[in-house]
Amino acid sequence: MSILQSYGWNDHFNNLYTNFNNQHLEAGRVMAILAFKYVLITETGKLDTLLSGALMNSNEPEAYPKVGDWVLFKRYDAEGIIIEVLLRMNELSRKTPGAATARQVLAVNIDAAFIVQGVDRDFNPMRLQRYIQQVQQCGIQPIVLLNKADLVPDPQEFVRAVEELGYGCPVYLASALDKTSQAQWAATYLQPGKTYILLGSSGVGKSTLLNAWLGYQLQQEGATSSSNSKGKHTTTARNLVQLSNGSLVIDAPGMREFGMTLEDDTVTVSHPLIDELANQCRFRDCFHQQEPGCAVIGAVSNGNLPQAVYRSYLKLLREQYHYQASTADKKRNERQFGKISKQVFAHRKKYKY
Numbered sequence: 001m002s003i004l005q006s007y008g009w010n011d012h013f014n015n016l017y018t019n020f021n022n023q024h025l026e027a028g029r030v031m032a033i034l035a036f037k038y039v040l041i042t043e044t045g046k047l048d049t050l051l052s053g054a055l056m057n058s059n060e061p062e063a064y065p066k067v068g069d070w071v072l073f074k075r076y077d078a079e080g081i082i083i084e085v086l087l088r089m090n091e092l093s094r095k096t097p098g099a100a101t102a103r104q105v106l107a108v109n110i111d112a113a114f115i116v117q118g119v120d121r122d123f124n125p126m127r128l129q130r131y132i133q134q135v136q137q138c139g140i141q142p143i144v145l146l147n148k149a150d151l152v153p154d155p156q157e158f159v160r161a162v163e164e165l166g167y168g169c170p171v172y173l174a175s176a177l178d179k180t181s182q183a184q185w186a187a188t189y190l191q192p193g194k195t196y197i198l199l200g201s202s203g204v205g206k207s208t209l210l211n212a213w214l215g216y217q218l219q220q221e222g223a224t225s226s227s228n229s230k231g232k233h234t235t236t237a238r239n240l241v242q243l244s245n246g247s248l249v250i251d252a253p254g255m256r257e258f259g260m261t262l263e264d265d266t267v268t269v270s271h272p273l274i275d276e277l278a279n280q281c282r283f284r285d286c287f288h289q290q291e292p293g294c295a296v297i298g299a300v301s302n303g304n305l306p307q308a309v310y311r312s313y314l315k316l317l318r319e320q321y322h323y324q325a326s327t328a329d330k331k332r333n334e335r336q337f338g339k340i341s342k343q344v345f346a347h348r349k350k351y352k353y
């Protein structure tokens, strides 16, 4: 197998490449971005590259290569110039923190995202669901990784709490400090040639997990990690590395916010249990608030749908309305949102929560 294949090169990219390859360009994958320097893995190993003028002058910030991108470059001595970014399989994005509507692409071409939470004070089911929703919406498989299992007497309790949310995605317990068992776990569950990303708040143990999976301390290259005033190492840049079994992992800096974005102007909160019930609602566009013939409300009242699942659905729905209100037709949406808020409020009063 070629180096590029071992880094995830597949038919999708090969087809794009063959259609494009008229200028003797080589292909490579972005492993790290250090200021203006793009570190690529290429068929001959690592290579430092810069952007072509045309790419650099692009007004569209999302057109810039991101970690995980496959690019075409021209080689000049020991360096290269990136000419083209190949069409992405997917983009992991979030709402730009602070901004109302902007979308920020964190990394691209990802098979599965580890949503890491500690089973300590970090554990937060609402935040977890926001991550799951957003990751799914980006077309990426979410995997929940509950770390710091060594800190609590009954870590299984947290696994059950996640399972009760009803998303049906895999949930694993971990203690990153147990290096040997973590390394074995990664070798068993992470697949060669697949790209994973570690997501979660700062301090949940993402880098410690990755180091355990690697079996050695990742070299602190450039802006990969920096010490803060308390002497703690916090990750400051995204970086793609290959494990010894051939799987690929991106470590990312911890995030304060992981806001959801919307692909178009439709509000979508997707939950497997609610989506299934929704087929039986009288109205196709039912928001499961107070509509007559709503199968979701029916299931909540007869106990077939856990209250907690419905409650977080309402909360996520409200967040989406809030986001949508600032993206498109603001006035109309605010009117709708006002209506929904009233209905949610009425529902809460009725069911006392």
Ligand SMILES: Nc1nc2c(ncn2[C@@H]2O[C@H](COP(=O)(O)OP(=O)(O)OP(=O)(O)O)[C@@H](O)[C@H]2O)c(=O)[nH]1
Pocket: 147, 148, 149, 150, 151, 174, 175, 176, 177, 178, 200, 201, 202, 203, 204, 205, 206, 207, 208, 209, 233, 234, 235, 236, 252, 253, 254, 255
């Ligand atoms: N007890 C315990 N401590 C852990 C575990 N995993 C990580 N830690 C500790 O938690 C602290 C933060 O770990 P990091 O790996 O730096 O966290 P991070 O998620 O990479 O943080 P950022 O890079 O800031 O996003 C370190 O002091 C680790 O030693 C664990 O499983 N159990």
Ligand SMILES: [Mg+2]
Pocket: 206, 207, 208, 233, 234, 235, 251, 252, 253, 254
């Ligand atoms: Mg880190």
Ligand SMILES: [Zn+2]
Pocket: 278, 281, 282, 286, 287, 288, 289, 291, 293, 294, 295, 296, 297
């Ligand atoms: Zn309904």
